[in-house]
Amino acid sequence: MNWEMLAAIGQLAAVFVGIPSLIYLAVQIREQTKERRQSAVHALTVQWGDLTESLHDNAETASIFLRGMHSFTDLDAVSKLRFSAFFNRLINIFEGMFFSHRQGILTGSSWRAVERTMNDLIAYPGVQQWWETRRHWHTEEFDHVVAELIAKGDKPNAFSTYDLNELVGPEK
Numbered sequence: 001m002n003w004e005m006l007a008a009i010g011q012l013a014a015v016f017v018g019i020p021s022l023i024y025l026a027v028q029i030r031e032q033t034k035e036r037r038q039s040a041v042h043a044l045t046v047q048w049g050d051l052t053e054s055l056h057d058n059a060e061t062a063s064i065f066l067r068g069m070h071s072f073t074d075l076d077a078v079s080k081l082r083f084s085a086f087f088n089r090l091i092n093i094f095e096g097m098f099f100s101h102r103q104g105i106l107t108g109s110s111w112r113a114v115e116r117t118m119n120d121l122i123a124y125p126g127v128q129q130w131w132e133t134r135r136h137w138h139t140e141e142f143d144h145v146v147a148e149l150i151a152k153g154d155k156p157n158a159f160s161t162y163d164l165n166e167l168v169g170p171e172k
């Protein structure tokens with residue numbers, strides 16, 4: 001056996017050892033990517049849940065939310081601040097979900113569920129009034145998403161059965 005034959009056998013052995021290693025590495029990377037995606041979606045979902053918790057834990061915040069949905073401009077200054085802080089956090093979560101979807105982290109069906117929720121909220125005149133005051137805080141790409149939802153002109157009905165005369169809070 002000459003050196004060339006030994007080199008060829010060595011290269012062949014390296015291929016047989018290397019291919020399973022590459023397959024194993026590809027499987028590990030795929031699993032890590034799936035876990036990273038699940039973790040990112042979970043983090044956004046937890047943020048959303050934590051934020052909406054303030055609505056069911058605090059009647060005054062819920063009242064400001066409902067009044068602000070109908071008219072941001074009619075809120076007093078403190079209520080505007082509280083509504084704005086709440087909605088800015090909510091819109092930031094939606095924006096994060098939008099970019100997660102664009103990067104392939106959030107599935108299409110999950111993004112469509114988020115879009116339907118956004119559509120229900122953005123249909124309200126108070127949210128549109130608020131958006132005009134804060135749209136510059138968000139990316140142009142996400143501004144286009146919101147603008148498309150507003151342009152659809154859907155009627156606000158997510159809270160249409162809620163009687164605003166029953167609200168608890170400093171102002172009715």
